[in-house]
Amino acid sequence: MTYEYERVLTPASGLRLHLNENTSGCSPAVIAALQALTRLDLASYPDYDTAIAACAARLRVPADWLLLTNGLDEGIFLAALAALRGSSAATVFEAIVVVPAFDMYAACTDAVGGRVVEIPLGRGFEFPLDAVIAAIGKRTRLIWLTNPNNPTGQIVPRDAIRRISAAASGALVFVDEAYADFCRETLLEDDALDGMPNVVVGRTFAKAYGLAGLRAGALVGRPESLAAMRRAIPPYSLNVCAAAALPAAFGDIAYFDWYVDQVAQSRIMLYDFFERRGVSYWKSAANFVLARFDGQPGRVVAGLAARGVHVRDRSTDPGCAGCLRMTAGVTEHTQALLAALEELL
Numbered sequence: 001m002t003y004e005y006e007r008v009l010t011p012a013s014g015l016r017l018h019l020n021e022n023t024s025g026c027s028p029a030v031i032a033a034l035q036a037l038t039r040l041d042l043a044s045y046p047d048y049d050t051a052i053a054a055c056a057a058r059l060r061v062p063a064d065w066l067l068l069t070n071g072l073d074e075g076i077f078l079a080a081l082a083a084l085r086g087s088s089a090a091t092v093f094e095a096i097v098v099v100p101a102f103d104m105y106a107a108c109t110d111a112v113g114g115r116v117v118e119i120p121l122g123r124g125f126e127f128p129l130d131a132v133i134a135a136i137g138k139r140t141r142l143i144w145l146t147n148p149n150n151p152t153g154q155i156v157p158r159d160a161i162r163r164i165s166a167a168a169s170g171a172l173v174f175v176d177e178a179y180a181d182f183c184r185e186t187l188l189e190d191d192a193l194d195g196m197p198n199v200v201v202g203r204t205f206a207k208a209y210g211l212a213g214l215r216a217g218a219l220v221g222r223p224e225s226l227a228a229m230r231r232a233i234p235p236y237s238l239n240v241c242a243a244a245a246l247p248a249a250f251g252d253i254a255y256f257d258w259y260v261d262q263v264a265q266s267r268i269m270l271y272d273f274f275e276r277r278g279v280s281y282w283k284s285a286a287n288f289v290l291a292r293f294d295g296q297p298g299r300v301v302a303g304l305a306a307r308g309v310h311v312r313d314r315s316t317d318p319g320c321a322g323c324l325r326m327t328a329g330v331t332e333h334t335q336a337l338l339a340a341l342e343e344l345l
């Protein structure tokens with residue numbers, strides 16, 4: 001079995017609600033920072049001191065607990081590489097993935113020659129703590145967790161992460177917090193990481209900050225836990241535009257707060273609609289909602305696309321028969337989605 005990242009077709013036009021992007025765009029302060037770059041800035045290898053300091057302050061972590069990456073995707077790749085380095089040449093290492101999950105965990109594990117061990121969520125997408133603990137063995141080098149999860153939007157209980165970290169003390173526990181900005185549930189607060197030395201947290205500035213096109217993410221953890229990844233990352237992984245964008249994005253907290261609030265309102269608009277129309281859905285802590293359109297997910301995706309609205313078909317994901325995932329962005333965009341859905345159902 002091989003695993004790959006599923007590249008989705010880029011729609012030529014219309015409302016992009018299929019990749020959990022920020023539907024409003026980045027802060028205007030980012031555009032100003034990019035416009036201030038000079039010809040010589042673009043001709044020079046980037047320096048990251050300012051970006052690291054701004055990011056450490058925003059995430060409230062010490063600078064040496066932080067590694068900026070070319071999108072969180074690069075952080076995921078680096079974690080897989082680090083697991084490979086620590087494993088013995090004689091045995092294939094194993095990485096546990098709780099599914100359904102973001103494609104990159106399995107894709108990167110597979111790319112470096114690791115074996116993917118899939119553990120399914122419960123029928124109602126409950127976190128399968130006992131099954132994860134039972135799957136941890138001598139060969140386990142990596143455990144991929146996503147909090148909140150993509151595509152279900154569900155929270156992984158803090159205690160489950162703690163128990164997995166303790167049960168897998170010889171492995172790296174990667175907690176992907178790509179969507180933590182939308183629920184403010186994070187391991188980066190309350191000294192949560194103190195008792196979990198093998199946990200590394202992944203963050204991205206693609207989603208809430210709207211910088212997906214610039215590619216900027218971060219890994220956060222104890223310096224010892226990050227060491228293998230710091231060693232593997234290319235020295236100029238973020239380009240000069242991303243490095244200039246981050247302090248500007250972090251400086252515009254009003255814009256960030258506004259967007260997070262729009263997402264919260266949009267989720268409620270989606271829930272209300274689904275309840276009225278008898279569509280099953282899962283309450284989400286992220287900037288998307290997963291809903292089940294029994295027997296007709298393909299028809300709904302195509303019908304929405306014909307009306308210029310793009311959503312993601314997740315119906316072939318484990319446990320997700322009939323399910324579509326749609327981004328909750330700016331409320332005006334959610335209204336457009338709901339108007340198109342209303343016509344279709």
Ligand SMILES: *Cc1c(COP(=O)(O)O)cnc(C)c1O
Nearest residue numbers: 071072073102150178204206217
């Ligand atoms: C979008 C996403 C990422 C990737 O973030 P980038 O910074 O754009 O690479 C990582 N993890 C999850 C769960 C995501 O949904």
